[in-house]
Amino acid sequence: MGINQSLAHLSASDSSLSKKEKSPPSEPIVADSVHPEEPSDWCLHVFGSFLSVYETQWEYQYGSLPTGKFVDFAESIDPNSLNRVLKHCHERIQLGNSWPPQMGELWVLRDALTAEELLDSRIRVLSREPENNIEKWLVQNKLYDLKRVAEAKLDQLFKKYYLEAKRLEEKGKLVTELPNNLLPSHSVKNVNDLKREEYEQQHGKTLNPRIQQILNSKR
Numbered sequence: 294m295g296i297n298q299s300l301a302h303l304s305a306s307d308s309s310l311s312k313k314e315k316s317p318p319s320e321p322i323v324a325d326s327v328h329p330e331e332p333s334d335w336c337l338h339v340f341g342s343f344l345s346v347y348e349t350q351w352e353y354q355y356g357s358l359p360t361g362k363f364v365d366f367a368e369s370i371d372p373n374s375l376n377r378v379l380k381h382c383h384e385r386i387q388l389g390n391s392w393p394p395q396m397g398e399l400w401v402l403r404d405a406l407t408a409e410e411l412l413d414s415r416i417r418v419l420s421r422e423p424e425n426n427i428e429k430w431l432v433q434n435k436l437y438d439l440k441r442v443a444e445a446k447l448d449q450l451f452k453k454y455y456l457e458a459k460r461l462e463e464k465g466k467l468v469t470e471l472p473n474n475l476l477p478s479h480s481v482k483n484v485n486d487l488k489r490e491e492y493e494q495q496h497g498k499t500l501n502p503r504i505q506q507i508l509n510s511k512r
Contacts (some may be wrong), residue, residue, distance in 0.1 A: 343355075384407060
């Protein structure tokens with residue numbers, strides 16, 4: 294009888310503890326709610342610029358307000374980059390592609406030259422008047438090929454070489470053969486030019502003695 298009473302008492306105690314453990318705390322714990330920041334004026338300007346180009350198609354694809362990844366994209370560009378992407382969009386529309394670029398395409402178009410920019414760059418390279426290290430590298434390394442390709446293939450080949458140079462620049466491997474401070478910006482020389490000038494300074498314009506010896510032996 295005493296044992297049964299003790300077991301009953303323990304059972305009642307366990308039940309009471311179990312109820313206490315399962316019962317909610319007297320004051321509920323409210324998680325801090327994180328509210329996204331409002332898009333900046335610049336972000337709204339970027340979004341509105343694309344909306345004015347594509348109208349309902351832009352709203353269908355991106356909604357009526359900038360959110361998520363588009364906000365990141367908008368904050369990563371400056372006015373020049375925005376104008377470049379908008380030019381790309383107008384070029385796409387002229388070619389019959391009326392749908393807005395996907396999010397990934399916007400990032401690519403931000404850094405890609407427009408057709409007009411590529412043409413201007415190509416003219417400078419072919420004229421040996423580079424404006425930047427990429428164009429200088431093209432003059433030094435690709436001008437021979439560019440001047441000998443058929444006109445119909447020139448545009449595609451230049452795009453290929455320009456992309457190659459840009460990738461080298463992004464990796465820090467774009468090397469021009471002369472420091473910028475040694476020559477005027479419009480002057481382009483390669484290693485052969487430097488070696489020839491160095492030889493002429495030492496020996497004048499006479500032939501290298503070894504070459505002259507070979508020529509004499511053939512007489």
